[in-house]
Amino acid sequence: MTKTENNRAWFLVLPVLLLVAMNAILPLMTVVNYSLQESFIAGFWDWVGTRHYQDVLASERFHAALIRQFAFTFIILIIEVPLGVAVALAMPKKGAWASLCLVLMALPLLIPWNVVGAIWNIFALPEIGLLGWGLNALGFDYNYTNQPISAWITVILMDVWHWTSLVVLLAYAGLQSIDEAYYRAAKIDGASRWAVFRYIQLPKMKTVLIIAFLLRFIDSFMIYTEPFVLTGGGPGNATTFLSIDLVKAAVGEFNLGIAAAMSIIYFLMTLLVCWLFFTLMTKDKEGQA
Amino acid sequence: MAEITLDHIGHAYGPAKSRSDYALKELHHVWSDGGAYALLGPSGCGKTTLLNIISGLLTPSEGRVLFDGQDVTHLPPEARNIAQVFQFPVVYDTMTVAENLAFPLKNRGVARPVIAARVERIIAMLGLTAEANKRAASLTADMKQKISLGRGMVREDVAAILFDEPLTVIDPHLKWQLRSQLKTLHREFGHTMVYVTHDQTEALTFADTVVVMYEGEVVQVGTPQDLFERPAHTFVGYFIGSPGMNVLPVALDGAVARLGGEAVALPGRAVAAKGAVTALGVRPEFVVLGDDGLPFTVVRVDDIGREKIVHGTIAGVAVAAILPEGAAVPAMPRASFRAEGINVYADDWRIEVAA
Incomplete structure (x- = not known):
């Protein structure tokens, strides 16, 4: 069969190309532009090559934010993924209770992010917040506005509260897709509860868990709104994650070149991790076929 | 075990x-x-x-x-x-x-x-x-x-x-x-x-x-x-066999079953409970098309290779017959039933025929 060459067909993709160019490629290229030049006075541009990148990569401030970012992402992932799976396993499989649980689970996901930050800000206030006041009443010295440890605990608790539901919903969907015959067969084979989890539920949930893991990784890696509202990145720089640091540089200090270079580095890191996951996922699918 | x-x-x-x-x-x-x-x-x-x-x-x-x-x-x-x-x-x-x-x-x-x-x-x-x-x-x-x-x-x-x-x-x-x-x-x-x-x-x-x-x-x-x-x-007759057993509603009269105006000789006397709906069950394999027996109207012939399945009616009741390969369908066929293939049913359950 020979294909008819008709290059006019390319015009049909033009609208999409334009759209993507306008809202993705152009802004990105602007950032690249900023990152390679120095602008002291509006209208005057100086080509500086990769100097901003070198500065950023060498700066201790960036290193500190990056380490905090990885620590935060790591901690919430090792809490949220297993917790989400555990909650999904404990949820009823059908009936009115299942629907109720699903609605309750979906609630945190429906709250605007800055509201989540505001809720926890008030909830955790040592003087009037239920959590903050309660912890202090129980004898814990807790104040997230001036203790880095308290601030970290609060930010992590907030993220776990906000996002574990996502993992729960995905894991629950994975569990629902398992045919009843698997459980019956496992019973007949004399499998323990653990064996059922290890050999039936976990393998069947694997794909959705990889997706959950990926989503939580990306989302937590660009977390901004909730900690910004809750702690503003403080006390000091204790909860200044990459995005907060970036906004400080760009808007707070008007250091556009540095901020642009940070953006690009940050973007490339996320891209790299996504690519890694994507490769792992597709490789596994080929292995199964 | x-x-x-x-x-x-x-x-x-x-x-x-x-x-x-x-x-x-x-x-x-x-x-x-x-x-x-x-x-x-x-x-x-x-x-x-x-x-x-x-x-x-x-x-x-x-x-x-x-x-x-x-x-x-x-x-x-x-x-x-x-x-x-x-x-x-x-x-x-x-x-x-x-x-x-x-x-x-x-x-x-x-x-x-x-x-x-x-x-x-x-x-x-x-x-x-x-x-x-x-x-x-x-x-x-x-x-x-x-x-x-x-x-x-x-x-x-x-x-x-x-x-x-x-x-x-x-x-x-x-x-x-x-x-x-x-x-x-x-x-x-x-x-x-x-x-x-x-x-x-x-x-x-x-x-x-x-x-x-x-x-x-x-x-x-x-x-x-x-x-x-x-x-x-x-039901067993219908469900097993292809095509299933022919079921012809009849009136029992001693060793004879009456179907419309026709009579079929049974292998023996069959007595059903009073008021029971009685029927003959004959598998297509036991229906013989030839010159004797009941008038058979051919509706359709399916040639399935090794044999022919002849669909027709006897006194208005649908009946299927199986003809061996090579046998021709007679022009004015009449159908008879081989004795060993005749079963008698009362209210859908088989009753024994006394020899």
């Missing part, structure tokens, strides 16, 4: 006020140790209900289930020592074929060398030696079904192996192969096997004894030959 006694079993899913509330009407059967039984019937006939009662997923609302004389009525499946092959293949995806087969033994704390020897034997029996160390998830549906079966067979003491329409997702050309392999395995190992299906070919080729079910009732238990030659109920 065990003898299965279904002691006056009956089951209703809700409260049972009348006979029609029962999904499974009362039955009493003893299935012998090492037998191959098929539960055959259309969807909704109660065969799956009966299988679930045997496997322990369902507790019958009436009666008891005994394995080798031991009451297991209230035991769950895992305590009954049965194995089951489901409609869709169930394998543990992350394990290899050998690990799949070892799993039931490992869970029961069997010693490693014993497991290895047993698994090796079953893998060889199933013809999966080449795949032993492959991941189960990578195999085809028929191989996966073999693994499901193998997980039952590795347990030497398994009381019975139950099959719930196990060939549903298997390619047609592999169905034959798998079925005959199943038969061989049954002969060799002698497990008690119960096989649920709605496919008559599957039931007749697999089982020594076929249990035909219809509307929650066991209508006949017999060998494939019994079902063919002496269907106990008109």
Whole structure:
């Protein structure tokens, strides 16, 4: 069969190309532009090559934010993924209770992010917040506005509260897709509860868990709104994650070149991790076929 | 391996006020140790209900289930020592074929060398030696079904192996192969096997004894030959055979059955209860088209290669006849019935004809 060459067909993709160019490629290229030049006075541009990148990569401030970012992402992932799976396993499989649980689970996901930050800000206030006041009443010295440890605990608790539901919903969907015959067969084979989890539920949930893991990784890696509202990145720089640091540089200090270079580095890191996951996922699918 | 006694079993899913509330009407059967039984019937006939009662997923609302004389009525499946092959293949995806087969033994704390020897034997029996160390998830549906079966067979003491329409997702050309392999395995190992299906070919080729079910009732238990030659109920006649048995409503008059204005001589006197609806059942194989007998109007002839199926009517009732290859359909055919193929029914149940 020979294909008819008709290059006019390319015009049909033009609208999409334009759209993507306008809202993705152009802004990105602007950032690249900023990152390679120095602008002291509006209208005057100086080509500086990769100097901003070198500065950023060498700066201790960036290193500190990056380490905090990885620590935060790591901690919430090792809490949220297993917790989400555990909650999904404990949820009823059908009936009115299942629907109720699903609605309750979906609630945190429906709250605007800055509201989540505001809720926890008030909830955790040592003087009037239920959590903050309660912890202090129980004898814990807790104040997230001036203790880095308290601030970290609060930010992590907030993220776990906000996002574990996502993992729960995905894991629950994975569990629902398992045919009843698997459980019956496992019973007949004399499998323990653990064996059922290890050999039936976990393998069947694997794909959705990889997706959950990926989503939580990306989302937590660009977390901004909730900690910004809750702690503003403080006390000091204790909860200044990459995005907060970036906004400080760009808007707070008007250091556009540095901020642009940070953006690009940050973007490339996320891209790299996504690519890694994507490769792992597709490789596994080929292995199964 | 065990003898299965279904002691006056009956089951209703809700409260049972009348006979029609029962999904499974009362039955009493003893299935012998090492037998191959098929539960055959259309969807909704109660065969799956009966299988679930045997496997322990369902507790019958009436009666008891005994394995080798031991009451297991209230035991769950895992305590009954049965194995089951489901409609869709169930394998543990992350394990290899050998690990799949070892799993039931490992869970029961069997010693490693014993497991290895047993698994090796079953893998060889199933013809999966080449795949032993492959991941189960990578195999085809028929191989996966073999693994499901193998997980039952590795347990030497398994009381019975139950099959719930196990060939549903298997390619047609592999169905034959798998079925005959199943038969061989049954002969060799002698497990008690119960096989649920709605496919008559599957039931007749697999089982020594076929249990035909219809509307929650066991209508006949017999060998494939019994079902063919002496269907106990008109449903068995319809359901088994292709095309099914011809049923002609008649009036009985001693040794003669009257159909419209015509008379058919019976092999003997048949007496039905008063007011019963009576009928003759004759399989197409026993209808002879020739010069004698009842006027037969041809409607359609299907040539299926080895034989011809002639569809027609006798006194307005649809009747099918099978002609051997090469035989021509007479121009003004008349139909007669071979004596050994005539069954008499009263209210759909077969009655004996006194010679």
